[in-house]
Amino acid sequence: MTQTLITESKVLDALRSVMDPDLKRDIVSLNFIRNMKIDGETVSFDVNLTTPACPVKERLREQSRQAVLSQVPGVKDVRVNMTAEVRRPPAPETSRIKGVKNIVAVGSGKGGVGKSTVATNIAVSLAKSGASVGLLDADIYGPSIPIMMASSGEPEVKNQIIEPVTAHGVKLMSMGYLSGEMPLIWRGPMAHKALQQSLLGVNWGELDYLIVDLPPGTGDVHLTLVQTVPVTGAVIVSTPQDVGLQISMKTLRMFQQTKVPVLGIVENMSYYVCPHCGGRDDIFGHGGAKKAAETLGIPFLGEIPLDPAIRKHSDTGRPVVLAEPESASARALLDMTGALAQQISIQAFRTIPLTIIEE
Amino acid sequence: MLTTPEQRGTPAEIRKQGGAGMTIRWQDGHASTFGARYLRGRCPCAQCVSEVTGQRLVSEEHIAPDVGIESARTVGNYALHFSFSDGHTTGIYSFDYLRRTCPCPACSGDRPAADA
């Protein structure tokens, strides 16, 4: 009787039939397979994805297992360990914050659409999935994130470097800490310095994602951001009432003009969930953002309901994805974050490094 | 092949020829070669172009023929910043602007003379 030999290359060949649905390449050529061990009839390996928040993680695990079991003769058992390592898009080395892999801006056409609420829940959801996350409140006119994250206390300063506060597993910095008591009209000119300091003068450590809550509209803070650090991409938050999304369009153009890839649009306060019966009511005629996204060829990341629980948990400083993770609203936010994490991974693979070659 | 404005204004490769100038090959395949003096004379900063009237205040004829690029760096994903040997460092040249300013005969033929 001949014993069929299980080799690493046979296993890899089988795994080449498994595609990452977002990056549209097989998981072997994407270099996802790590630590392969062959022990008798048992094969084990890691599938190292591009984000721990990957929504298709379980599907890929099962497909990998099946591929090896069905295509490699002699294999009786396959152990797939799903791991993740957030990739860093290529960018000029000098302009980066050391240790921060992806900077993601959250913008909106106007205030009050839930931009900070969405940014906070994105940050906490990513941290919950196992990623290391920072959240920078760059809305100098209405800093609200410290409240939404129940973080009183001010950050400490050691040797001119600001130590961020940690809340719910997320490192926090608010430009509100720097502008504090300053009258509103002075804040504009101060914003440039304050943002630079919040990006470069903070001990962020190693971060997979730094989420930046931008002020609403278009303006100087955005320009300072893109001139100071490479931004992986931006998320636009809008509501069904944004008339024809006119205002969001201006924000969208601003990102495009500064070559910040738009990772997607989120429609917040999209429909109403009755707190008593859980029934859904499309009070505003939702879906405008989705249509606009399709027309513009921009990913649509999801619809978040108008739910008093979202506001209640924001006000008390424990985002709904932590306070009521099983609720429909939390699930909508978690799914939206998963879709965003996919888009960030895609972007990291798509970005062409821009370096100046000296001849 | 049809190309998008996005590709037209996005570099595929940036090469710098010492202080003399630079060449940008764009994602649609077109290449633009800029001399240092040409670039310096088209600086888009507020000292060189009036913010109020949009009128150009400093143009190529005001610039020494031997001006050079001392250093160049990328700004985010969207622009280049130059330090010129005459000490001028305030211009941020967006890639869209650089593409619109391409000096090649094909591109400058498309432009009104005042711009070229």
Ligand SMILES: Nc1ncnc2c1ncn2[C@@H]1O[C@H](COP(=O)(O)OP(=O)(O)O)[C@@H](O)[C@H]1O
């Ligand atoms: N989906 C939602 N359902 C219910 N309330 C919401 C929702 N999104 C945001 N809110 C509430 O709306 C108000 C404005 O949200 P906020 O995130 O501060 O907006 P922005 O940052 O765009 O100004 C807050 O009171 C917040 O709790």
Ligand SMILES: [Mg+2]
């Ligand atoms: Mg806000």
Ligand SMILES: [Zn+2]
């Ligand atoms: Zn100038």
Ligand SMILES: [Zn+2]
């Ligand atoms: Zn040309």
